[in-house]
Amino acid sequence: MMFPENFLWGGAIAANQAEGAWDVDGRGPAKTDVTTGGSVKEPRYITYIDKDGNPGKTPNGSPIPEGARYAVLEDCYYPNHDGIDFFHRYKEDIALFAGMGFKVFRMSVSWSRLYPKGDEEAPNPKGVAFYRDVFLECQKYGIEPLVTIWHFDTPLYLEEHYGGWNNRKLIDFYERFARTCFTEYKGLVKYWLTFNEINNTIMMLDLFGNHGGHEEYRAGYQQLHYQFVASARAVQAGHEIDPANQIGCMICGITFYPGTCDPKDILANRHTWEKSIFYCGDVQCKGKYPSFAKRLWAEHGVDLDMTQQDLEELRNGCVDMYTFSYYMSSIVSTHEAKETVSGNFTAGAKNPYLQYSDWGWAFDPEGLQYYLEMIYDRYEKPIMVVENGLGAYDTIEEDGGIHDAYRISYHREHIKKMAEAMKNGVDLIGYTTWGCIDLVSAGTGEMRKRYGFIYVDKDDEGKGTFDRKVKDSYHWYKKVIQSRGTEL
Numbered sequence: 001m002m003f004p005e006n007f008l009w010g011g012a013i014a015a016n017q018a019e020g021a022w023d024v025d026g027r028g029p030a031k032t033d034v035t036t037g038g039s040v041k042e043p044r045y046i047t048y049i050d051k052d053g054n055p056g057k058t059p060n061g062s063p064i065p066e067g068a069r070y071a072v073l074e075d076c077y078y079p080n081h082d083g084i085d086f087f088h089r090y091k092e093d094i095a096l097f098a099g100m101g102f103k104v105f106r107m108s109v110s111w112s113r114l115y116p117k118g119d120e121e122a123p124n125p126k127g128v129a130f131y132r133d134v135f136l137e138c139q140k141y142g143i144e145p146l147v148t149i150w151h152f153d154t155p156l157y158l159e160e161h162y163g164g165w166n167n168r169k170l171i172d173f174y175e176r177f178a179r180t181c182f183t184e185y186k187g188l189v190k191y192w193l194t195f196n197e198i199n200n201t202i203m204m205l206d207l208f209g210n211h212g213g214h215e216e217y218r219a220g221y222q223q224l225h226y227q228f229v230a231s232a233r234a235v236q237a238g239h240e241i242d243p244a245n246q247i248g249c250m251i252c253g254i255t256f257y258p259g260t261c262d263p264k265d266i267l268a269n270r271h272t273w274e275k276s277i278f279y280c281g282d283v284q285c286k287g288k289y290p291s292f293a294k295r296l297w298a299e300h301g302v303d304l305d306m307t308q309q310d311l312e313e314l315r316n317g318c319v320d321m322y323t324f325s326y327y328m329s330s331i332v333s334t335h336e337a338k339e340t341v342s343g344n345f346t347a348g349a350k351n352p353y354l355q356y357s358d359w360g361w362a363f364d365p366e367g368l369q370y371y372l373e374m375i376y377d378r379y380e381k382p383i384m385v386v387e388n389g390l391g392a393y394d395t396i397e398e399d400g401g402i403h404d405a406y407r408i409s410y411h412r413e414h415i416k417k418m419a420e421a422m423k424n425g426v427d428l429i430g431y432t433t434w435g436c437i438d439l440v441s442a443g444t445g446e447m448r449k450r451y452g453f454i455y456v457d458k459d460d461e462g463k464g465t466f467d468r469k470v471k472d473s474y475h476w477y478k479k480v481i482q483s484r485g486t487e488l
Contacts, residue, residue, distance in 0.1 A: 001419040003485040008144065008429055011097060011436020011453070012106035012387055014151040014196070016080050018439045019110060021087035025126035028116030030153040032080040034070045035060055037445035037460060040359055044445045047073045061204075070156055077462060079440045079447070084456045085466050090134050092468060093437055096454055098141035100474060101481035105143050106386055106432040107134070108151035108196070111177055118155035118173050119162075123180050135188040145189045146386065146432065148250065149178050149234065151196040152442070165223040168305065171230045178234035182241040190244050193323055193386070194231035197252035198224065199280040206276065217300035228283050229310050232317020246320045249284035250386060251277065253324035253375075255367035259333025259349050269332040278378070285322060285379045287315040322379050325387030325434065326414075329354070329367035359391055359449060365413040372421035372428060382429045388414055389434035391441065391449040394471065402455050402471035411477070412488045419485060433477070437468070453477055 003009075016032040023029070031046065036057065038044035045057035051067030057076070058064055072078065086093060097105055111118060113127035138145050154164055162169055178194070201220045205213070231249070238245040256272045258265040274292045282290040288311070297304070330348060331337070337349035341360045354362040368388070376383055390410040394402050411433060422428050435451025438458075447458050453474040458464040479487045 001423060001485065002483075003419070003422075005484065006429075007484065008104040008146075008384065008431070009481040010102040010104035010106065010143070010146070010430070010432040011100075012146075012432040012434050013086065013108075013437065013439055014148070014153075014442070015108045015110040015113070016083070016151065016153045017442060018083045018086040018107075018437070019113075020081065020083035020085045022078075022081045024087065025113075025130065026116055026124045027110065027127060028112035028118070029070075029072075029156040030110070030112050031070070031156055031159060032153060033078060033156065034072055035078065035080065035445065036076045037079045039444050039446060039460075040449075044443075045076075047071055047076055070160060079445045079460075079462060082458075082462060082466075084437065084439050084458060087130070089466070089468075091137055093454075094134075094137045094141065094143065096468060096470070096474075097436065098143060100436075100453065100478045102141075102143050102436075103481070104146050104191070104430055104432060105138055105436075106146040106148065106193075108148035108153070109181055111150065111153055112155040112157075114180060115155060115173075115177055117157035118177075119158065119169075123184075128180070128184050132185065132188065135185055139188060144191060146191040146193070146384075146430075147181065147185075147189050148193040148196050149181055150174065150194065165226055166219060168226055171226050171233065174230040175233045175237065178230075179237050179241070182238045182245065186242045190242070190246060192234075192238060192245060192247045193250040194234050194247065194284075194319070195227055196250050197325060198227055198231070198249065198284075199276060200252050201227075202279070203252060203254075203276040206272075214300045218302050221297065221300070221302045222304060224280065225304050225306055225310070228280075229313050231284060231319075232287075232313040235317040235319055236313075248321040248323045248384065249281065249319045251281055251322070251324040253277070253326040253371050255326075255329040255364065255371045256332050257329060257351070259331045259337070260335060262334065264334045265332065268334050272332045281322065281375070281379065283314060284319050285381060287318040289314075319381070321382040321384060321429070322375060323384040323386040324371070324375070326368050326371060326385055327388065327434075328361040329364040330362070357390065358393065359444075361391075363390075363410065363413075365417040368414050369417035369421045372418065372426045373424055376421075376426040376428075380427075382427050384430035384432070385418065385428070386430070386432045387434040388431070389451040391435075391451050393448055394438075394450045394455060396455070396469075402469065404471045404473045407451075407453075407471070407473045408476045411473070411480075415480065415485060415488060 044060040048068040049071040258269040339350040341350040437454040438452035438456040455469040
């Protein structure tokens with residue numbers, strides 16, 4: 001199948017994983033800046049100094065001790081501090097993307113680069129100027145920026161002094177940040193995403209079996225509500241400032257299958273889709289909480305701080321498009337699994353019909369087609385796949401090349417299934433592969449878990465020249481784009 005001429009082929013990165021320059025030109029820290037490196041077996045840690053002045057660390061996702069403050073410790077390695085130095089090398093990188101024929105480049109804006117603490121009245125001029133320069137560089141090559149406003153990078157000051165998204169005040173701070181983006185980059189950016197993988201807040205609690213922590217779920221649903229309202233306000237502001245803006249949600253997309261044909265598994269699978277996928281999609285696409293929300297809230301005794309004004313904001317702030325990440329599928333079962341899988345962001349029963357990556361992720365292109373058709377039928381909004389890719393070990397061979405046939409195979413099979421979904425009526429308008437250039441892994445903090453068509457000379461200890469080198473997949477993806485998907 002030939003993809004439409006205006007189909008948005010491209011790739012994606014995130015500020016906190018790529019930019020580096022974590023304390024340059026007035027940028028304030030985010031939680032990723034106090035997060036150490038890890039691996040598939042060793043967690044990343046959050047570092048702090050306790051109330052008595054002693055350094056310490058706790059696994060990422062766990063709270064720091066009462067009275068402690070986040071801190072950068074001298075004897076720890078923080079891979080996000082340098083990222084891949086996109087901050088200084090963006091012109092080189094965007095030229096490489098243009099060489100592949102990118103129509104769109106997905107990136108994020110670091111909140112703390114524009115608002116170092118997050119609660120200032122006015123933005124940091126140097127931060128504003130940096131992103132303007134990046135967008136102008138994209139424009140030079142005819143590449144449309146697709147900008148994620150929040151990509152897991154709440155300013156650390158807001159986390160420490162306001163409690164992060166547990167505090168309703170963050171809605172106003174986020175709206176100010178979003179309005180700054182829409183105003184400053186009017187005419188340079190028209191595609192926006194409000195929150196990256198917004199459903200992770202709840203889904204990750206379920207994924208790792210955290211079924212006893214009712215307080216964590218109550219906090220999670222409340223955080224989500226504030227983010228929903230913030231997103232809705234941003235959508236309204238974006239349309240008001242520039243009616244040409246197209247603003248989307250962004251969901252962590254996982255296709256769930258029942259483990260057996262036991263009716264209990266079928267029902268459990270449906271409820272997993274509702275909780276993990278539809279709950280957030282429904283609020284952001286339909287402007288209201290779904291009927292099953294009351295069941296979800298009752299599971300953990302959730303009593304939301306929610307006003308009539310909030311509900312009105314949700315109604316008036318529906319997104320224009322639905323975007324999502326897709327890497328894998330997962331099994332839902334009420335029975336004890338014969339074989340399990342455990343890796344970065346994965347846990348549970350292993351699917352005997354699928355192959356798995358070194359990080360425990362299922363290779364399932366049909367799952368992408370299933371997800372696309374399911375979601376389009378539910379919302380009937382334009383869709384983009386804004387993250388899809390294979391994290392793998394890459395080797396520079398004796399001939400100096402990086403022969404990543406495994407990555408080509410991964411993308412080829414997923415693109416084929418995108419074409420099938422489009423034949424079946426799905427309005428798919430874009431595809432941005434994740435980590436089009438190697439970057440710091442969000443889950444493990446590693447560099448050896450590489451996704452890119454472009455290799456970056458940096459290792460897991462931060463050593464290397466940071467020089468760029470194209471892989472075989474670079475030339476393959478260039479042909480895919482040139483041929484509009486017919487040469488795979």
